[in-house]
Amino acid sequence: MKLYLNEISSATSRVRVALALKDLKVETVPVGILGAEAESRQGAYRAINPQGLVPALATEGGELITQSLAIIEYLDELRPEPALLPARPEERAHARAIALAIGADTHPLLTPRVALQLGARFAADGEAIGSWCRHWIAEGLGAAEKLIASHRRGPLALDDQPTLADIFLFPQAISARRAGLALAEWPTIAEVVANLEAIPAFADNAPAARK
Template identity: 60%
Template structure:
């Protein structure tokens, strides 16, 4: 397998964490995603992945899989141990809910291509930073409410991670987004339940070693 990835990409981080949990080491090909000459916008990469996004996974039989959630679920189905989705159906739905709340409601509004478009409309770096912080704060606030509601529904018993006492898909999405929130100047103390989960994940090597790198 080949993974097209970028070290600062939170979406790539999700897949690298999943691979580490599964003990899989594909060939990793770095694709630049910042600046006018970014490789993800060049003809060669667009011929491979017309969306021009990372991550992208090329399987051994030449099938390309894009979108981090699709890649993670493919890996989980192909390499079922240890599982990344809970056996309990409600817990499985909940961890997917958290993953999609981040992928669809936060990340979709703050990637480099959105920042580039905002810049082309005349927003300066400070205004773009405010945009990003607004949507991260609003999105993670909703995730905090989800985590709090699940805890209340479990008679106050705290889960170590998003959906139980082992990391699942929701954790793969939450952790990189939380790291980026801190780098944007939003302390995780704003969201106590979320902060507790993230602090637990920091102690898991697969997460700590595959967090998104800071932008240079």
């Protein structure tokens, strides 16, 4: 399998964590995502992923799968152990809800393409874009804190085994810290993230800091 990725990408980090948890190895292809002329915006990469986003996974058979959630669920079906969703249907739904609160409703507001448009259309400078990002991260993690705290039965987001909820929460929390937010504001998340940082599959696959 071949993974198109960027090391600073939080969506890529989710897939890298899932691969590590399942001990699956892939070939990696770096794709630049920063700046108006980034590789991800060029025709050659758009021919691979029409959305111009990373991650994207080429399967052994050469089929291209986009979207981190779809990729991770594919990997979970390909190699079911360790399972990334709990057994009980209600808990599976909670894991997906937490993953989507971050992956669908928080992270999309923080991407380079959004920052580019804020700059181009509204003359937002680095400080304004930083403030925008901190606002949406705080809104997203504030909601995730309540969702997690109301269902949690163990040291991780849901229980004692990593699920989709942990895989989506972790990179977003690392990005929050880098954006200057203190995780202590969300005590449940801070505790979960500290426990995840002790698991090599997470610690070794956090999104890299921007240089």
